Amino acid sequence: MVARPRSAWSARVSGARDALRLLIIAVVVGVLSWIPASGRRVPGWERTVFRAVNDLPGSLYWPVWVVMQLGTTFAVGIAVIAALLARRARLAVAFGLAGGSAYVLSNVGKGIVGRGRPPALLTDVHVRGGLVPGNGYPSGHASVAFALASVAWLWLGGWARWAVVLGALIVCLARMYVGAHFPLDVVGGAALGTACGALVTLLLRTEPSPAG
Numbered sequence: 001m002v003a004r005p006r007s008a009w010s011a012r013v014s015g016a017r018d019a020l021r022l023l024i025i026a027v028v029v030g031v032l033s034w035i036p037a038s039g040r041r042v043p044g045w046e047r048t049v050f051r052a053v054n055d056l057p058g059s060l061y062w063p064v065w066v067v068m069q070l071g072t073t074f075a076v077g078i079a080v081i082a083a084l085l086a087r088r089a090r091l092a093v094a095f096g097l098a099g100g101s102a103y104v105l106s107n108v109g110k111g112i113v114g115r116g117r118p119p120a121l122l123t124d125v126h127v128r129g130g131l132v133p134g135n136g137y138p139s140g141h142a143s144v145a146f147a148l149a150s151v152a153w154l155w156l157g158g159w160a161r162w163a164v165v166l167g168a169l170i171v172c173l174a175r176m177y178v179g180a181h182f183p184l185d186v187v188g189g190a191a192l193g194t195a196c197g198a199l200v201t202l203l204l205r206t207e208p209s210p211a212g
Helices: 006-037 044-054 058-071 073-085 089-113 140-155 159-177 183-205
Strands: none
Touching: 006 140, 006 183, 044 159, 044 183, 058 073, 058 140, 058 159, 073 089, 073 140, 089 140, 089 183, 140 159, 140 183, 159 183
16 A cells, blocks of 8 residues: 655644644633533623624624524535535535534533523613524534534635634624624634534544554
């Protein structure tokens, strides 16, 4: 069996290191957001940030709604199909596993943490697009959006990686804008999604070291 060229192997190792670093950062951020959120209180700074975003003009709703779909399971399906059409099967698997696991784990996290959504904990919340039931931490939209963004960041290059990261950030702001989540909810969701994307990438892209 012919050994893989050293340059290709070096690039693969570098990618694994990037994924590991991203995983560690995501776990740390997730823990730091979970600790205050688990108290089911809304700190003063969090209220201030939430109000600043939630009080933005209602005319922004439809543009925001469109970008917000990047945090849905529909976006996961689109990402998988796009990767398959580009004949990148492993990337398609990475999108599917990362996005799917982020969605499932975010719902599990909501049941464990039990933190209510803004309308349940604050008054005068602008609810746009209908009242969302259930708990808020971590945000499922943020989890899915950042799972897809982290996979794209680690697998792709150029403008695509920056575009999906920007989209994921807008999803986080959008969830506060529509009154569905607090800042810690979206930070926790972003951390969870990033961890899912980094872990999936780490598992799919690493291989045994070639001989020689």
